Amino acid sequence: MKPQPLVLKILNIVSALLLAGAFAMAMWYAPVEKVMGAVQKVFYFHVAVAWVGMLGFLAAAVAGIIYLRTRDLKWDIVEVAAVEISLVFFLIAIALGSIWARPAWGTYWTWEPRLTTAAILEMIYIALLLLRQSLEEPEKRARFSAVYTLVGSISVPITFLSIRFSRTIHPVVIGPGGSADTGMMPEMLATMFVSLAVFSVIFVTLFWHRIRLGQMAEKVEQARLKAMQ
Amino acid sequence: MEPTPDTIAYMIAGYTVFAVVMAIYLASLAVRFRRLRRDLSLLDGIETK
Amino acid sequence: MDDRPLTADRKSPSTVRRPSSGYLKAILAIAWKDLASELRSRELLSAMLVFALLVILIFNFALELDVATRGAVTSGVLWVTFAFAGTLGLNRSMAIEKDRGCLDGLLLAPVDRSAIYFGKFLSNLAFMFIVEAIVLPVYSVLYNVNLFNPGLLLVILLGSVGYVAVGTLLSSMAVQTRTRDVLLPILLFPVAVPVLVAAVKASSGFLQGLAFAEIAPYVNQLIVYDVIFIAVAFMVFDYVVEE
Numbered sequence: 001m002k003p004q005p006l007v008l009k010i011l012n013i014v015s016a017l018l019l020a021g022a023f024a025m026a027m028w029y030a031p032v033e034k035v036m037g038a039v040q041k042v043f044y045f046h047v048a049v050a051w052v053g054m055l056g057f058l059a060a061a062v063a064g065i066i067y068l069r070t071r072d073l074k075w076d077i078v079e080v081a082a083v084e085i086s087l088v089f090f091l092i093a094i095a096l097g098s099i100w101a102r103p104a105w106g107t108y109w110t111w112e113p114r115l116t117t118a119a120i121l122e123m124i125y126i127a128l129l130l131l132r133q134s135l136e137e138p139e140k141r142a143r144f145s146a147v148y149t150l151v152g153s154i155s156v157p158i159t160f161l162s163i164r165f166s167r168t169i170h171p172v173v174i175g176p177g178g179s180a181d182t183g184m185m186p187e188m189l190a191t192m193f194v195s196l197a198v199f200s201v202i203f204v205t206l207f208w209h210r211i212r213l214g215q216m217a218e219k220v221e222q223a224r225l226k227a228m229q
Numbered sequence: 230m231e232p233t234p235d236t237i238a239y240m241i242a243g244y245t246v247f248a249v250v251m252a253i254y255l256a257s258l259a260v261r262f263r264r265l266r267r268d269l270s271l272l273d274g275i276e277t278k
Numbered sequence: 279m280d281d282r283p284l285t286a287d288r289k290s291p292s293t294v295r296r297p298s299s300g301y302l303k304a305i306l307a308i309a310w311k312d313l314a315s316e317l318r319s320r321e322l323l324s325a326m327l328v329f330a331l332l333v334i335l336i337f338n339f340a341l342e343l344d345v346a347t348r349g350a351v352t353s354g355v356l357w358v359t360f361a362f363a364g365t366l367g368l369n370r371s372m373a374i375e376k377d378r379g380c381l382d383g384l385l386l387a388p389v390d391r392s393a394i395y396f397g398k399f400l401s402n403l404a405f406m407f408i409v410e411a412i413v414l415p416v417y418s419v420l421y422n423v424n425l426f427n428p429g430l431l432l433v434i435l436l437g438s439v440g441y442v443a444v445g446t447l448l449s450s451m452a453v454q455t456r457t458r459d460v461l462l463p464i465l466l467f468p469v470a471v472p473v474l475v476a477a478v479k480a481s482s483g484f485l486q487g488l489a490f491a492e493i494a495p496y497v498n499q500l501i502v503y504d505v506i507f508i509a510v511a512f513m514v515f516d517y518v519v520e521e
Contacts, residue, residue, distance in 0.1 A: 039236035042243035088254045099243040103236045123468040134456040147514045158472040216265045223272040
């Protein structure tokens with residue numbers, strides 16, 4: 001395996017610095033929210049990882065479709081890389097959300113549409129990893145996981161809509177009825193958008209590493225087949 | 230106006246969870262890289278024999 | 279199955295497309311084959327049925343289904359029962375194909391691959407309906423609830439269609455993996471959540487005699503889900519069975 005390219009090495013350092021910057025901004029630049037207190041500062045990372053994780057799952061579905069079209073195994077590596085990192089990001093989003101919800105709503109968990117959908121999304125992609133584990137042929141594994149990613153990514157929005165009929169208590173941050181009545185100060189909004197950008201960069205860095213890992217695994221697999229002959 | 234509640238413990242818990250999960254994931258990536266590198270050098274050794 | 283001698287059928291399905299009457303005939307032939315062999319052995323239906331009745335029995339103890347709680351949980355109990363019995367049937371019906379080598383035979387047949395999907399879909403749906411047709415009256419008698427409500431029957435029809443549509447696709451994937459039977463519920467349940475949510479809500483709406491305007495959104499959801507997932511399965515089934 002080739003050593004890490006220079007751009008990736010730079011990205012590593014930039015990601016770490018940006019993360020520190022975003023953390024500092026959330027701590028000391030964004031003001032303390034008056035109603036909820038310090039715990040509201042968790043929200044900047046929560047929103048950022050949730051959004052970037054969501055985009056990651058979307059990217060995985062797209063990579064799956066491209067795989068089915070091109071039958072090029074590199075797209076399978078891209079797909080599983082996106083799924084894995086998004087799973088980690090989403091797990092963090094759910095955990096941070098729960099910690100925020102405890103003082104804000106008085107409970108760690110409630111079966112509210114977004115939380116429920118997030119949990120189901122997490123389950124679908126864990127199921128995907130289990131499916132991959134029980135398939136050995138790389139080609140079939142790629143094909144099946146592309147199909148399942150596609151089915152999952154269609155089912156998730158329908159799940160969200162189907163639960164949304166019940167009343168939601170999750171705050172809507174962006175969109176109609178957004179920032180005006182959630183009382184976000186400009187410093188808070190700025191912090192939120194900075195975190196979003198920072199986590200996008202972190203995602204790209206991790207993604208790159210994970211793709212390299214996938215390529216290396218493929219290489220080992222080929223070497224193993226060769227050695228067995 | 231109500232006084233702002235003291236929720237700093239939750240904030241610390243939140244960022245700790247974030248750091249821990251990230252650290253675990255990075256460690257898992259590192260472990261997998263190391264294993265693959267070891268396998269690769271092992272297989273290369275077999276091939277050159 | 280990797281040592282299958284023939285590779286003549288690897289052409290894209292469009293090149294082997296038959297006239298539409300042949301397509302329909304193929305679907306019906308596959309569904310009929312399943313039903314006929316089931317009529318002889320009855321192994322799948324009896325397992326599904328006994329399992330469904332046991333689930334209801336367990337719910338009786340687990341939930342203390344007295345008169346007061348019954349009204350609120352009936353639709354939930356019914357759908358959990360159908361979903362569990364459904365996975366059992368889906369798993370078995372695909373496993374039979376696979377073990378007896380029927381699937382390979384079917385794949386060699388000069389029909390569009392999607393005909394196999396729709397054939398299996400129909401027979402799985404038929405098994406599901408038979409189980410439901412027996413469970414409903416038994417539940418009515420055991421718990422003294424009248425379940426013969428045209429609205430409820432409509433919901434059961436729509437919900438089963440959606441569940442079986444995804445289930446047939448996923449079971450043909452699960453059956454080709456190493457973990458097989460264990461994998462199907464894990465793959466199917468999270469994806470089938472929208473059908474189950476909408477079906478439970480709509481069923482309990484009909485059972486409580488709500489106005490149709492209040493139930494309509496859930497019924498619409500079921501229809502949307504059915505259409506979308508039948509279409510998706512139709513498009514991707516080729517990728518699941520190709521060799």
